[in-house]
Amino acid sequence: MQKRMSIGRAVGFVAVSTLMATGAYAADKIGVTMPNIKGPWFTPVLFGVTDEAKKLNYDVIIQDAGGYGNVDKQVSQLSNLLVQRVKAILLDPANPDSFNGVVRQAKSDKIPVVGVGSPIVASNVEADGAASSSHCNIGHELAKGAKTLLPNGGTLAILAGPPGAFWASDRLRCFKEDIAGSNIKIVAEQTSEQDAAVALSLANDMLQRFPNVDLLYGADDTYGVGAARAAQGAQKCGKVKVLFAVLGEAAEEIMRAGCADYVVAQQPVLIGRTGLQMADKLIKGQPLAKKLEEISLIPVTKANLDSINKATMQAPKGWTP
């Protein structure tokens, strides 16, 4: 009797193991596609996504297009995710105009597409959901920051972000709308690849051309930290104010060093978590409370740097996708 029970247990163990190995109990898959997966913005977003996915028992397939210029690659990667029969897709499109066809394909395959870090996934096709901060609101907050830093006006040089990136152009458009009519004058504006070394070099050139510039604007912290390091190198920390969006680790360090003055912090970890939660609801056929979850912004200066909750802004130290 005992021998039969032991054999029974062994057979049961082998059966269960085999089923698990064949994927009968495998977690559902969610696809994530981004223009880039590394950097002070994408890393915390992906941390939020993957950490939440673990809690909700999903496997995450992350696709990285390798740069904003590789929009055709990102479109192909989204097509690949559809072939892999993922249950939902989280998408931050390099350029929404390029994704209409492939997002329509996703809809016809009944795979929900959720914007994460972007309020839209395609210019003419509605997202099934989105978790993002409004890029225009970021621009408005940056304008508030500029007016706070330069109450009497002054000159401004702009590191505008990657060429053709709608998030950067939206921020800048709304920023300019708000400073129009004020005493803040733009003396230089340039786009560049989203690369810290390139941003540093660009900011250096701007400081050379306009040694008396009052404020440097960075589209996000890659550009902002580059600008702050340029000011640091020219020993102009505090004399040249630096203003940008996204508070990554490097941004925090440079602010503590006194070389970054105002950061409009997004909450990328929370954006990632919220996006995954929305995808989970859509997979289970549950209604969303709101189709667009707008994640709030937090203005940060050296004064409140230590008191804000950074758990929603930064991935744990050393975490990489």
Next chain:
Amino acid sequence: MAAETASVGSGRTAEAPDIARHVLHSLALRHGREAILPLVVVVMIAVFSLLSDVFLTVPNFRNVGVAAAALAAVSFGQTFAILTAGLDLSIGAAVALVSVTSALAMRRYGIPAGIGTALAVGCLAGLVNGLVVAKLKVFPFIATLATMSIMSGLALQLSAGVPVTGVPDSFSNLAYDRLFGIPMPVVIALLVLVVAALILRYTRVGRHIYAVGGNEEAARLSGIAIDRVKLFAYVLSGLCAAVGSLILTARVASGQPSLGTNLPLEAVSAVVLGGVSLFGGRGSVIGVAFGVLFVSILSNGLNLLNVSSYTQMMVIGVALIVAVAVDQAFSGKRGK
């Protein structure tokens, strides 16, 4: 006499295996290079089929085809340049410039104007390359590196650095349409392949392209107009880049000033992997088609296995080194 007969008999018997070995060796030298890649592609398909349960499916192969179509068109064009012992590094920038200009024209004047603009700009880009290489005698690597920079700057200038939107839906839908179940981009790439193969195999200029690449001095002495042949090769390269650009522009439904950044590396890889010698004068577009398949299937398989695009770049780089090393070895054995 018996001994003589025996020794003669022994000599004849010994010759046959030697002849067979010699024939096999010659065949291997002549065709081994071209035969390896199709086998590698088959092995790769088998491996990825085992590692991914969605690889060997019709939807996935359609994806591979669509993703490969632009690379194929561009690679067939690159073949013409490389066959003349040249190189066209400007194809990526040409794709971007054509994308922007055709989108601008399409938005304002309609699809036929956009397509016409694309082909004209592609030809012009090729013509400039050809003139710099053939008439100014600038080394192709340098000439096309310089024109790459010019064309990139021009694309960004014309578009003000932002994508050109407003491309008609009927044009961008081409990227998703099918003809008898085959995606339209694949049909277009196949047409380019057929035309390129016909030019190289059955026309005088095709033979002259091989002659110039094989031995330029001998070609000159035999009366071939070298400059004209080179010009033609680069114009064809530009034209094929324009076709590739139209495919990509339809796929991304906009004129993108930074489209095609990775194309030069991928196209050269596909061409060299496909058996076209970097020294010129040898190779076929059919081989290049297999080279394109290799690069595209590799990329698709690695994507399905969730390998990052950075690692994929490294893998393609290594494959290119191996392909060039093999090409060098075969060229050395043939005494070229």
